[in-house]
Amino acid sequence: MVCNEGQHPFAAVVSCSDSRVPVELIFDQGIGDLFVVRVAGNVCNGDEIASIEYAVEHLGTPLCLVLGHTRCGAVTTVVSGAVLDGHLAQLVQKINDAADDAWREDPSLSGDALVDAAARCNVRRGMADLVQESHIISARVDSGALQIAGAIYNLATGAVDWL
Ligand SMILES: [Zn+2]
Structure with missing residues (x-):
């Protein structure tokens, strides 16, 4: 299947580059459905935020x-x-802050449990960064034109846990 008629993705996604997290396959979506920004650690730095700004401002996602x-x-x-x-x-750098969040929330965590807690905190920070660092995104959230969601994909089970 090809799609040459412009794009109208119903969601924009910031996801990790990890080869085990193919976003379209996870959500059973096809060409043209998702506007995906993939970067190691799904951090929302300048280029990632700019890409989401493009999706919401120019594609109306x-x-x-x-x-x-x-x-x-x-x-x-x-x-x-x-x-x-x-x-x-x-x-x-932003993952460092997320790891600090996870450790502050539960200093007893270690190993894989700490990694997964930090990944959740990292998603929450990413959601906040999108709004706090972009007036384009925050204006659309304020007007109700855009919803920001966060989730964790479980590599072991294939489940998506919404935050
Ligand atoms: Zn990853």
Whole structure:
């Protein structure tokens, strides 16, 4: 199937680049259905926010989903305290804050449980960043033209847990 008649995706998604999280397959969607921004750790930095601004302003997309997942490698790297080189260090700055959130909420967490809690906090931060860092997005949320949602995809079960 091809689609050459313009696009009208019903949702924009910020998702992780992880090869086990193919967004269209997870939600059983086809060509033209989803406007997907994929970046390691599904962080909402400048380029990701700009892409969502394009979707909501120019395509009229009424729903934006920030989709994290369990056992995220980017989150695991941050939680483990690994020292990152190159562009990665900048990419994961916001995940550092999410890991701090998770640890503050439950200091008893460790290992995979901490990674998955940090992934949830990272989704919440992404949802907030989209609104707080973009007047285009926040205006549409305020007017009711745009909904922001968050979810975690469970790699082990295939389930999507909505936050
Ligand atoms: Zn990931």
